[in-house]
Amino acid sequence: MKLPARVDLRADTAWVIFQVLEQGKSSREVLALAQARHSKQDSAWLQEMAMGVFRHLPQLQLWLRELLNQPLKGSKKILEHLILLGFYQQAYSRVSDHAAVSATVNAAELLGGKGLKGLINAVLRNFQRKQLAQQLSEDPIIRSGLPKWLYKRIASAYPEQLDSILAGMNQPAPIWLRVNQQQCTKQAYCAALAAANIRFSESQSHPDAVILIDRAPITSLPGYDEGWFSVQDGAxxxxxxxxxxxxxxxxxxxxxxxxxxxxxxxxxxxxxxxxxxxxxxxxxxxxxxxxxxxxxxxxxxxxxxxxxxxxxxxxxxxxxxxxxxxxxxxxxxxxxxxxxxxxxxxxxxxxxxxxxxxxxxxxxxxxxxxxxxxxxxxxxxxxxxxxxxxxxxxxxxxxxxxxxxxxxxxxxxxxxxxxxxxxxxxxxxxxxxx
Known part of the structure; x- marks a missing residue:
């Protein structure tokens, strides 16, 4: 399925979500296609929203089942993913409720849902009216944001550490850098980051590593073109x-x-x-x-x-x-x-x-x-x-x-x-x- 003919931030985000959940595509692959159509700021928003939907999918689907009388099928299935995006914006993001509803409804037309704009508007308005964002499930599997099979395997293997593992899985990952000691010393690289007003911390257990506190485009960091560092998690x-x-x-x-x-x-x-x-x-x-x-x-x-x-x-x-x-x-x-x-x-x-x-x-x-x-x-x-x-x-x-x-x-x-x-x-x- 091709990207929507006309560029629209929410339509493209829903397309990414659909490609991953229904077509089994990697987010890395489809995100790159969608983000190429947008500015840096909008690309970052697109990624944040799509990843947020993946993290909270069981809860979002629970709300969908409550508010949508019949599932959408065939070419209209992608509109369910647009609705999930609407829920996520209202429940978990800083997007205003008005923008979350109006802009999401308008995106439906670009995804082949012109005749279903009224339905989508009603579902998102009902979400607001019933204040579902404040009604989170008590089911531990749904709260985990994981599929049932994976939750059960982790719970069985690590019963005592389960809560901390789930918390770790649902936190955004920090950016670790590994200084290339063949090109730059760690001390010199830390000085370069400080000179660029980029905050960081040093790892006591990793002699070549720094952890960024301030997020910045990787290619804009000091020494990228010169090969002074790589992005690599501490593990x-x-x-x-x-x-x-x-x-x-x-x-x-x-x-x-x-x-x-x-x-x-x-x-x-x-x-x-x-x-x-x-x-x-x-x-x-x-x-x-x-x-x-x-x-x-x-x-x-x-x-x-x-x-x-x-x-x-x-x-x-x-x-x-x-x-x-x-x-x-x-x-x-x-x-x-x-x-x-x-x-x-x-x-x-x-x-x-x-x-x-x-x-x-x-x-x-x-x-x-x-x-x-x-x-x-x-x-x-x-x-x-x-x-x-x-x-x-x-x-x-x-x-x-x-x-x-x-x-x-x-x-x-x-x-x-x-x-x-x-x-x-x-x-x-x-x-x-x-």
Whole structure:
């Protein structure tokens, strides 16, 4: 379905919401198309509104079912998403009620709903009249903003931390920067931010990181064109230190695009013998090339299936492997709210199978005495601790290199939960090949 012929902020926002929820498109893909039609200010509004709808979708749908007698079907389905946007503006945003109703109703005509403008107006007016914005559901699943299957899995895995996890998932993510120590010291970069009147904080646990307090366009930050920094969450910045690559070593970064961890490895260890960055998507590797070029770094980029080394591996064993495994991305939902609706319960088993196949295939490319770091941006145990425990039990030449003292083969690795020390949800385990 094409964007509305005439440019309209609310019509375009509803189109983005529809594409994600009904067509299964990534918000990153469709947002870029819609935002290209608008000013920077309007683009930011469009993104804020769409992401807000994804975060509060169960509550918005509950109100929709109460106020809309019959669901809209076929080509008119997109108008339900326009109504959801109207609800969100009234309940969760700073948009005035008058603008939320009038401008949303006017957008209906651009989405093929000229004859339904009266219905949409009535629904949004009833929302105001009944003061539904003050009547939030007491159902914990609806309040969580998650699909039922995901809520239940998280509640089962983390009963004591459930409230803090949900709070972390529904908070906007801070912007972490990683200073490229090959181009600029952290001290110098902090001075550059201060000179530009951009407020920030320093992380005590991340030697290369700063966290922005003032949000600003990334490309306008000091040193962007010179490659002084990358945008990378604090949890992802732990990968390179855990891998501990050394000068002269041969390293594989698997499922590497868009290249943040690859770049960090290169920045920390400029004397590497060879680094191969592997990914199965050519478009993502193109973006990775652009990122590495800006940072003035280089690696061998290979487009191939990690689970089939016979198609890309030259037989030379690696000293260290970083496996950033394909996963549910449930740890980064705060950053990408559409994930909660794009991911389905059935996807998890498929991902588990793929993760383990890649894990076992890469293990044979690792030197005896070599290190493999297994990582995901998931918080689901099936993708994390259970995968590593199974691997340890089935591979006698694999042993755990603990990240912290309390680790055991039955409960291996470090699980970071969303919001912990301002980080995304992430998992790491480190294995030694005997």
């Amino acid at each position: 992802a910045q732990l990968a390179a230190p855990l891998l501990e690559a050394q000068a002269g070593e041969r390293v594989l970064d698997c499922c590497a695009a868009p290249g943040g961890k690859t770049a960090h490895i290169l920045e920390r260890t400029p004397g590497l013998n060879h680094l191969i960055a592997l990914d199965s998507e050519a478009s993502r590797l193109k973006r990775m090339t652009e990122n590495l070029t800006r940072l003035q770094l280089s690696a061998e980029l290979v487009c191939a299936d990690a689970a089939a080394p016979e198609n890309w591996w030259d037989g030379n064993l690696f000293d260290r492997i970083l496996l950033d495994a394909p996963c549910s991305a449930t740890g980064v939902i705060r950053r990408h709210p559409d994930i909660r609706w794009l991911r389905k319960a059935a996807d998890i088993e498929t991902l588990e199978t793929l993760q383990y196949r890649i894990f076992t295939q890469l293990w044979r490319t690792l030197k005896p005495g070599g290190t493999l770091v297994y990582a995901t941006c998931s918080i689901l145990p099936n993708e994390n601790t259970r995968q590593v425990s199974r691997f340890l039990s089935e591979h006698s030449d694999a042993s755990l290199m603990p990240i912290y003292q309390e680790e055991t083969p039955e409960r291996p690795g470090r699980q970071i939960l969303p919001g912990e020390q301002q980080m995304d949800g992430f998992y790491y385990a480190r294995l030694l090949k005997s």
